[in-house]
Amino acid sequence: MEEFQKGRGAQINISNRFLENSHEDRDDFLNYCAAEGDEPHDTRTSIIETFPKTIVNKVTSPDVGMNFSLNPYQGCEHGCIYCYARNSHEYWGFSAGKDFEQKILVKRNAVALLEKKLSSKSWKAEPIVVSGNTDCYQPVEKKLEITRNLLKTFLKYRHPVGMITKNSLVLRDLDILKELAADNLVHINISITSLQEHTRRILEPRTASIPKRLKTVETLSNNGIPVSVMMAPIIPSINNHEIMPLVKEIAERGALGVGYTIVRLNGAIGEIFTDWVRKALPERADKVLHQIEQIHGGSLNDSRFGVRMKGEGEFADQVKQQFKIARKLYLGDRSSKPLNCELHEQYKTGQMKLF
Secondary structure, three states: OOOOOOOOOOOOOOOOOOOOOOOOOOHHHHHHHHHHOOOOOOOOOEEEEEOOOOOEEEOOOOOOOOOEEEOOEEOOOOOOOOOHHHHHHHHHOOOOOHHHHHEEEEEOOHHHHHHHHHOOOOOOOOOEEEOOOOOOOOOOHHHHOHHHHHHHHHHHOOOOEEEEEOOHHHHHHHHHHHHHHHOOOEEEEEEOOOOOHHHHHHHOOOOOOHHHHHHHHHHHHHOOOOEEEEEEEEOOOOOHHHHHHHHHHHHHOOOOOEEEEEOOOOOOHHHHHHHHHHHHOOOOHHHHHHHHHHHOOOOOOOOOOOOOOOOOOHHHHHHHHHHHHHHHHHHOOOOOOOOOOOOHHHHOOOOOOOO
């Protein structure tokens, strides 16, 4: 078996199910590259510009907790091995494996499209979640600032926005977030899957460190910005033992709530994750995979709405009970208010209507 490659999540590029042809690396080619001291593939990140026709997507799945989402980037350099968004990369002609974290599509006209949407006479304000699919604060955002300009647009039109990220880069935009929070127009979810750095490094190799993410929760809270945490996904024999200490830690940092999902390996992710766990955690691989199957009725995935995110069986019930106890013990009656949808109509033209 090949050695585990550090610094990336997926260890392989698997065939795209939508393409008629596929390719594989022959041993003679790999041996030649090794003899010549060459890499068989370019491992650098490629940035590919795109110009979609729309940017706000209607979410039809009834169990994801949002009605509209916006994603300025497709693909994600963070490289989280379990990411459900990997499958969407196949629609662009790429692999859900290494391609997902090395070929990043940038929606260059995202800000203009959002402004067009928010200024439309037919649009009625409803929270739009940025990063429902891929992280809006992945590394390329530091240079391009598309997410920052999206936030400026939400502020200009006084429109409610939710955000999901696992990158401390969100603190760069603290100035805009504070203005949005003053009118109850923003809520942020920080994704924290583990308190252990060694776990984070193999699960989510290019994300912000755990100390940085915890500090991000604390800083947002201290600045009056509603922030919750998503412990997603829970993976048997990898991070399920951390539920209680993690909820205690985020409560002390000012989080208003915590949510979770249980891992499900839908589509191409099953093969990608299986290959990864056998290389990253060979001594635990069989146990992890068998426990995931037990959660999903003998399969690595269950696509049924209402069940797919939480699983079934003894393990799923234990996780559910642990979160129930942790919330009661550490978060008490904390909660966040529904976002303000009342201001937007007055700002449809980009400035407040006087009459």
